[in-house]
Amino acid sequence: MSSALDQIFVHLKGWLLFLIAGAPSWLIQIVSSLINIVAVLAVFLTLFALISVLERKILARMQNRYGPNRVGPFGLFQPIADGIKMLIKEDIVPARADKVVHFLAPVILAAIAILTLGVIPYGRNMTPFTINGGILFFFAVGSVTELAVFMAGWASNNKFSMLGAMRAIAQMFSYELPLIIAVLPVVMVVGSLVPDRIVAAQGGYTLGVVPRWFVFTPWGATAFLLFFVSGLVESNRTPFDVPEGESEIVAGHMTEYSGFKYATFFMAEYLGMFAVSGLAVTMFLGGWRAPLGVLEFVPSYVWFFLKLSALLFVYIWLRATLPRTRVDQMMNLAWKFMLPMAFTCVIAAAVWHYAGRGLRGWLWALLVIVVVYSALSVLLDTRGKFARRIYRFAE
């Protein structure tokens, strides 16, 4: 019963393909891909609508107000109203803008976000597209984002747009490094770039209680935090939304966009957020695996989306809590702290592997990370002297 429920979507697809069983193989291949694409789009566009209203509700709760509550029960139909509003708004293209590139930029951004969603395993046998280097595909496609942002900034023919695009590209390039290097230890330990293998490697339980997710090893926990923060930057979310700081450069590269094109940018940002969180779940939080052996009767995709929503909640929580960082602070964090820590994770993972992947390796890896972390924090905070931290503007 439980396995039937677990595989219900896989069976559904098999049944749909059975309907055209007599067709030539290329047609079956195309229909099979189309079913996957439609499923990914349907699930994540619904999730986007849901999260956009939930974000406003949660932010409102954290700021002691009600949030949207007029349209439908609990304001849940708000996204529909928002969508209609966005569609009937005037679509303004600046007179001196490069029309074609101006139009293509949001489309490419959204396409990239959707493509990266395609390689994540959402449940047992539920990876939309299995390719040999899935993790590499994720980052290769994701690296096109910078070009799309540049296109948006350049084609708008506006100073604020261009400056915003420059800021966005600078921060994305800087944080792509820790993002990718934080993934390296997992790839190294599993010995594969295929997301399904990475999830498979995290199966089983230590002592029958603690799941063997990589987040429960010292290097995994560190790499997870680095990955999460870098993901926050990559999706231009609040502590790190410098490219669209309203008080400084209007809306950055989105300044000259209105109506549905602006909505497309918004959607691309959210889909990118889902993709990065989904990859974090896959790499560090055990993917679709249950946290306890007793709970394995719950379908795998339920676990995946529960973990995904937990991460998304943290995104929203941070947005409600933290003020925006300054550009130079952000760059310092990336190059001086996060990059060395990411390399430390690689070394700690190697230590963990060669010390036998048991308790001994666990402690050795912890030692490596603690030593480097404390050395780095002493070096960066007090400029090499072992002294109290200096606060320039506080106290």
Added chain:
Amino acid sequence: MNSVAFVIIAIFTLAAALAAATLPNLMHAALCLVLALLGLASFFFLLGAEFVGLVLVFIYVGAVAVLIVFTILLTGRDSREHRGFNWSGVVIALAVFGCLTWAILKAQSLTIVPPHIRALTVRQIGQVLMAGYVWPLQCVGVLLTAALIGALVLVLEEKR
């Protein structure tokens, strides 16, 4: 199905390359070059060399294209003014084309039908890089680090 895909991608890549060479607006030309590179990457995918295709997208589209675009932006040359026919460019292009054609025609793989070779997996590439070619790899790493530090030094000089 593969040959159909080959023809479609070939037409797409050639059109993009032609546009990259002829468009008057340099920025449009650079963006068309990106399209041509994506076409090349899809050829690698078609041949089963997924790793090479992905790395091509990663490096050329993700990094080199952004570099080209920034260079165009920072040099700020007005490309719209007509500067006459560029004869030296034609000579260089013809020379490169001739060399490539000669090398391709000389290569063995076109004249003999290769036996069915299984595509290299990422794991095999990694093992070869880490075992046989570890010193060349390290040298490239040192070179790139030196370039990075050199760039930083240049920027620091400017600050003083």
